Amino acid sequence: xxxxxxxxxxxxxxxxxxxxxxxxxxxxxxxxxxxxxxxxxxxxxxxxxxxxxxxxxxxxxxxxxxxxxxxxxxxxxxxxxxxxxxxxxxxxxxxxxxxxxxxxxxxxxxxxxxxxxxxxxxxxxxxxxxxxxxxxxxxxxxxxxxxxxxxxxx
Numbered sequence: 001x002x003x004x005x006x007x008x009x010x011x012x013x014x015x016x017x018x019x020x021x022x023x024x025x026x027x028x029x030x031x032x033x034x035x036x037x038x039x040x041x042x043x044x045x046x047x048x049x050x051x052x053x054x055x056x057x058x059x060x061x062x063x064x065x066x067x068x069x070x071x072x073x074x075x076x077x078x079x080x081x082x083x084x085x086x087x088x089x090x091x092x093x094x095x096x097x098x099x100x101x102x103x104x105x106x107x108x109x110x111x112x113x114x115x116x117x118x119x120x121x122x123x124x125x126x127x128x129x130x131x132x133x134x135x136x137x138x139x140x141x142x143x144x145x146x147x148x149x150x151x152x153x154x
Contacts, residue, residue: 004079006098008052009106010034012072018065028061030054030068032076053097054078060103067105075104 013031020026035049054076056064068074078100087093 006076006078006080008032008034008076008098009073010052010076012068012070012074013051015069016065018061026058026061026065028056028064030056030064032074052076053095054100055081055097056100056103060100064103068103073106075102075106076100077102 010032013033016028016030018026018028032052032054033049034052035047037045037047040046076098078098080096081099082094082096084092084094
């Protein structure tokens with residue numbers, strides 16, 4: 001028996017990036033920060049932030065793009081996935097990401113996107129209707145006959 005399950009609660013480090021495969025399937029990417037804090041032997045508070053790459057597919061990807069923005073808190077549940085590709089320099093590259101199956105939008109809109117700059121455009125994040133607050137949608141690449149590895153837009 002084996003289990004591949006990741007559960008995270010953190011804040012988005014940037015706005016969601018939404019793209020579409022050639023077959024029209026939505027795919028969203030965003031980074032999620034989780035922070036651990038503790039007191040060291042001398043009583044000083046220590047912190048460590050870990051950054052996680054999140055990938056979301058289908059309708060859930062479109063909802064993430066609509067309701068999540070930089071600074072917003074989110075609950076993510078999914079599986080670890082490592083992809084490999086050949087870079088422009090011919091070297092093999094790898095990335096490990098969380099393929100999200102569930103995303104729950106938490107808290108308010110998060111931090112303003114303008115970082116305090118005068119006149120900068122602020123992205124408003126509407127409140128999520130209660131019936132949409134938890135979305136659980138699984139997307140299986142293996143069952144999409146129109147999908148190939150070359151369709152991944154990143």
